[in-house]
Amino acid sequence: MTAILGAGISGLSAGYYLLRKGLTPSSVLILETxxxxxxxxxxxxxxxxGYVFESGPRTIRPKGLAASNTLDLIEDVGLADQVYPIFSNHVAARNRMIYAKGKLNMLPSDVVGVLKTKPPFTKPLFMAGFKDLFTGRSSVRLEDETIYSFVNRRFGREIADYAISAMLCGICAGDAKQISVKFLMKRMFEMEQAHGGVIKGFLKDALFRKKQQDTKAQDSSELAKRAKAENWSIYSIYGGLQTLPIRIGLILKEQMVDIRTDVTFEEIVFDGNQILLKVDGKERVVDRLISSxxxxxxxKHVEKQHPSLSKELAAIPFVDVAVINIRYKTPNLQKYEAFGFLVPPIENLPILGVIFDSCCFDMENNTVLTVMMGGSWFEKWFGTNPKEEQLLTVALEQLRKILGIREPPDSYKVNILRKCIPQYVVGHHKRVDAIRQYIREHKIPLALCGSSYDGVGVNDVILSARECVDGLIGNGFK
Ligand SMILES: Cc1cc2nc3c(=O)[nH]c(=O)nc-3n(C[C@H](O)[C@H](O)[C@H](O)COP(=O)(O)OP(=O)(O)OC[C@H]3O[C@@H](n4cnc5c(N)ncnc54)[C@H](O)[C@@H]3O)c2cc1C
Structure with a gap:
């Protein structure tokens, strides 16, 4: 029996991949609190x-290997015709803004834009490339550093302050001055360390990389091929992204996989090759455990038997995010045709950014916006226990100041998501390696997937589930 902890998208995907590997449905148990x-x-x-509120993720990227894997899964579970793509020439794909220096600034989306000086930057962006070309490698070999310090060293302070710091707010609600360079720019960092510069490194590496990509691209599904041929920028699923986990859950249930929700964990005891799960007052013996x-x-579950493993697991920090979904019955209430805007932390405002949902997707005659707040700065702005009304007031105030929206919303939802996004701070990758090494060395029948370890996006966690199952059924635990 294989038990999976958690029925988020990674736990469900792990269940799905286990069945695809030939496990019988009755030998898979999914436990969800x-x-x-x-x-x-x-x-x-x-x-x-005619509208949808997403309190968590709303779009998925279609490019790259992890992305192809998700598209393969979506096709496999019969949702290919439900995919809602945003093509690369759509305004929401081309237009991304940052709010800085008192106004909204459109980020360059083509070569011409990179050649011109565009606020908030005081130089054309291509100059950042020159800085990289003419700056030597760091004086000592680095194993890791913050993404802010890397970008500042290679491309200059403005790119670090306005572009990268804002981007990190959008991706993980995190502080570029804490997040590891390997979170987003692992390859660039390796290039610099190996070749003394990012651009130099990529030029040297170009030929080899192309061959590698071509070989892997051949495995893709029809849907992944369609995404490439039609040049999708991002996509969702009709009815909202929740359609995907619900479909996977239904397929697993139809095949008689035991998915238990509302469970209460009392204890997990690892005993040689077996695991004793004490759940809802009953004991259950399983052979292996996948934690998502x-x-x-x-x-907390492994603390008693493996305190040092528990300490490393607990050391991965998480942030709280407030997501405020707002809907107005008036169409086109905000005038910008764009995906939305991000606010770099240097602006010292209480929001991370705003997504223009009704510009990205058809929401009939509604204007739908989502304000993201908190992350690394949650406590600084809102204390430990803010009231929903307080958060709503802040969100509406910022919409008034930045977008000029004065009318009250016709409906809204305030979501306070506690510890929802892990922060891959400097040293994260080393810590995850140490965690996996501990599990291997102590022969614990436990495998890990999900957003805490190998990437925080939907694509990453689905791929992590697949790799976890491949490792489990193939060569032992990853
Ligand atoms: C606000 C927000 C916006 C995001 N936007 C995007 C986006 O636009 N695009 C993108 O790609 N990604 C985005 N992400 C990231 C993406 O949502 C996550 O990577 C993904 O949903 C994580 O899935 P998971 O299965 O790994 O973890 P989770 O979703 O955390 O699932 C874990 C499950 O385990 C359950 N659980 C917890 N403890 C126990 C226990 N002891 N026993 C059993 N079950 C337990 C939980 O209830 C939960 O259901 C966003 C995340 C957030 C929070």
Missing amino acids: SNRVGGWIRSERFDSE IPSYKLA
């Missing part, structure tokens, strides 16, 4: 009024 599947993926549909739950939660 909440009353639903999907984890942070949660879409609230208002079908009669956040690392800090797993830390």
